[in-house]
Amino acid sequence: MSLKDVAQRAGVSIKTVSNVVNNHPHVAPAMRARVQAAIDELGYRPNPTARHLRKGRTGIIALAVPELGNPYFAELAGAVIDAAAEHEYTVLLDRTGGRRDKEVLVSQGFRTRVIDGLILSPIELEVADLQGRSDDVPLVLLGEREYDAPHDHIAVDNVAAAREAVRHLLGRGRTRIACLGAGKDSANRPAHLRLLGWRQELTAAGVPAPDSLVVPVGGWDRADGARGMARLLDSGLRPDAVFAFNDLIAIGAMRTLHERGLRVPQDVAVVGFDDIAEGRFGAVSLTTVSPDKQAIARMAVASLLRSLSANGEPAGRELTAPHRLVERESTLGGVRDRPTDQVGTKGR
Amino acid sequence: MSLKDVAQRAGVSIKTVSNVVNNHPHVAPAMRARVQAAIDELGYRPNPTARHLRKGRTGIIALAVPELGNPYFAELAGAVIDAAAEHEYTVLLDRTGGRRDKEVLVSQGFRTRVIDGLILSPIELEVADLQGRSDDVPLVLLGEREYDAPHDHIAVDNVAAAREAVRHLLGRGRTRIACLGAGKDSANRPAHLRLLGWRQELTAAGVPAPDSLVVPVGGWDRADGARGMARLLDSGLRPDAVFAFNDLIAIGAMRTLHERGLRVPQDVAVVGFDDIAEGRFGAVSLTTVSPDKQAIARMAVASLLRSLSANGEPAGRELTAPHRLVERESTLGGVRDRPTDQVGTKGR
DNA sequence: TGCTGTGTTTGCAACGTTGTACAGACTGAA
């Protein structure tokens, strides 16, 4: 079933059928009707593969995220699929597991030529990894990292967002605010900016920001948050608030708090980051920084299409997506509402 | 950058380069080395589009799920991506939103010819919708529905699984077991079999299964579960257990129970279905039916590849994936552990 | 009648790859 068959059926040339299919001008109405009839009768559908071979575009973009099990990325992927669909693009999904080798592989153009562009949400990728890249497939980077590379990069203002979260806690009278999720190694890891924001805001408020309240975790999953929280409590410290670097960590931390008999928010307030749906329906709903996922997705796709058309023009822009703090139960009320707190604070 | 360039560089014919690339036998070692050198120098990578045009296969399969925001499908998608990768296939992700029109569109071969096969997880699709299908792209159906169509169909044994869940509750001394998630309209909807299992098991145990305990919900999301639970409680009924047709409904229900001051599991035990990670980390971890997602994914991909190679041989098998009941806190203890329960039950 | 111009249709080549068929070179045996 190809143009040839339709052409034969309609008694015209292949090219004429092609013209009809592609809505070329200068096709006589009668001819158009005749060819269309043949197309309908045979149920002809163009072969995208051949079309793409000819045109050099596939209509497919790839999205590579660390892990679909993390609802943030699942929700983001949904948003990207929608945004791509608006431009008649289809999304091919890849998972990196957050592992550098896989990230490098993907960024280097694994699957090059099947895809027109790549949206990559890196975790461990280094700037150097992007150097050897053959530039035929445009790349857009997502997330917190600062890259000095010729690729557009989309993220929320992490430092500002983290500061808002901490400011919110300070405003509730919390002063011993732990932060959960710092990375151990590279200063460049996603956690870096959020840690920076935490430190800046505390310092600005004249509140101590001791390293003992900075809790590194292995990964960014619920179990990591639970373990991190346990370690923090085991160290003997009693924070009155926790700023978790993502919602999963926050959820894990709340689980540990619950197990230890500490109440959220009365004993410990908790703020997360990502605004995943899961946070809205726990026993205690989660206050969190909500990045605008739709906006991120739209910006990413638009960015890619821009690089795709206006080729030659170098990319490398830093685009900032909007975010806002969503206040829910996990930070309700101030310390004054904590009946068990020995140290009274001034009233309203 | 094509075979031609490499051939020119190495001073051989295009076909010879092709032979080297494809590891054909009967290529002299010296020649192979020479060509390989040229390939490496130029950094040649084969063009999949052209290859696929020639061979008729694209190496891409599509997975269409209702919603990525539902962790069950996100986790399942991850499993499918892994399973496909094992066979060197890539996954293109589509979302149907659970809407019939989109499901029909996808099943009818939207994107036909870009993909070698389709794995579809339908919600509202009717058997009739599959009749008009052009059979060039193999289709595998996922989920609970019974289709009498020439396509393989993979699901856990829903009736058995539902019965196990209910039996578990009965074993804990619960007798007023509501079920949450029944559909309103078609008897064919995914909920049907789980409802059937609930009814069968109660009847077998001689426990009444009144329709008043069957709570229909709009969708299968957390908010739907929360509303459904609220409606049930508002009706004045006091179930001592809830069998939710998926984990999200269960989570929403637990939220409502929490808001109403009812304790899980002491006052109301809850069982879900899907075993999403979210259920493991709530304040009260969720007992649930755990379908083996890896197995489902592997079976789906294997099924597809089978239809792809052994074409002609009609598909239409019903494949059953394994499942098991995972017991967690939401059903801990029997009714005897409920201090507020006026009606005492016999002790241990 | 012939010429120009506009509008419509067509043939050819090419995108990059691989299957088929064949040509040439080389080996060993008669």
Add this chain to the structure above:
DNA sequence: TTCAGTCTGTACAACGTTGCAAACACAGCA
């Protein structure tokens, strides 16, 4: 020396599509 048989490498066509340029038809006008 010749012949068959094997091993290597090559030419050609085809997958289904579209851009380009040429061919064609026809109307209007001189």
